[in-house]
Amino acid sequence: MDHSLIIALDFADRKEVQKFLKLFGNEQLFLKVGMELFYKEGPAMIAALKDAGHRIFLDLKLHDIPNTVRNAMRNLAQLECDLVNVHAAGGKEMMAAALEGLAAGTAGGRKRPRCIAVTQLTSTSEQQMQHEQLVSVSLKDSVLHYAALANQAGLDGVVCSAWEAEAIRAQIGSRFYTVTPGIRLGTDEVQDQKRVATPQFARNAGVSAIVVGRSITRAIDPLESYTKWMKMWRGELE
Incomplete structure (x- = not known):
């Protein structure tokens, strides 16, 4: 199992990212670049991070x-x-098309990027899903359905909450990659997340990779916080 800890770079621009990463020296990290940062800085931001070995x-x-x-x-x-x-809500044909595009765009001899599908956002509650999306099944059933579609389309895994990861593993298998945001310590504020879990819970549920943002990026000492998170994620610290 991968057991990666992905740091969400929830920063406004490249300058803020550089200031944050400087604290880690030459350590190579797994970093998440989302819409805010990518739409501000574009592909050049990705190139700079890749050049640094991340x-x-x-x-x-x-x-x-x-x-x-x-x-x-x-x-x-x-x-x-x-x-x-x-x-995943885009459907099986769309997900298969994503893989086709990735394969076509990957240079010869290179490994194509792993592609995963978002099931239900971890900011979505069951009540919200049923009342606003008009999905009548339970949130867990919706996530499992989307995970099955992603698997049928050939995708490598899904984004889900830690609460559904164990059921996904039982349904599809442990090689199916599960990435879980909404990970918090017991003392953290949940903020805009609804289906949160601790790193210990996620590890026990068989999650492949967790995404951690503010708990590290907004910490007084981000490097110390990252080290602590890694120990908890690996089961070295409870």
Whole structure:
């Protein structure tokens, strides 16, 4: 199992990112670049992070008609990120098209980026899903359904909460990659997340990788916080 800890670079611009990463010296990290940062700084931000030796999760959550997603992924593949994603709600055809685009855009001899699908956002509650999306099944059933579709489309895994990861592993298998945001310590504020969990819970549930943002990026000592999180994630500290 991968057992990666992905740091969410929830910063406004490149200057803030550089200031943060300077605290880590030459340590190579797994970093998530989301919409805010990518739309501000563009592909040059990815290139700079890759040149520094970091692994990159480009979190843009593509959701459009299959042809558009295919062409977009062909372009994104050229950035040589390690992980990209789409919304599972776009459907099986769209997810398969994403993989086709990634394969077409990946240079010969290179490994294509791993592609995962967002099931239900961890900021979504069951009540919200049923009342606003008009999805009548339980939130867990919705996530499992989307995970099954992603698997049928050939994707490498899904974004889900730690609360659904164990059921996904039982349904699809441990090789299916599960990435979980909404990870908090018992003392942290949950903020805009609804389905949160501790790193210990996520590890016990068989989550492949966790995404941690403010608990590290806004800490008084980010390097110390990162070290503590890694120990908890690896089971070295309870």
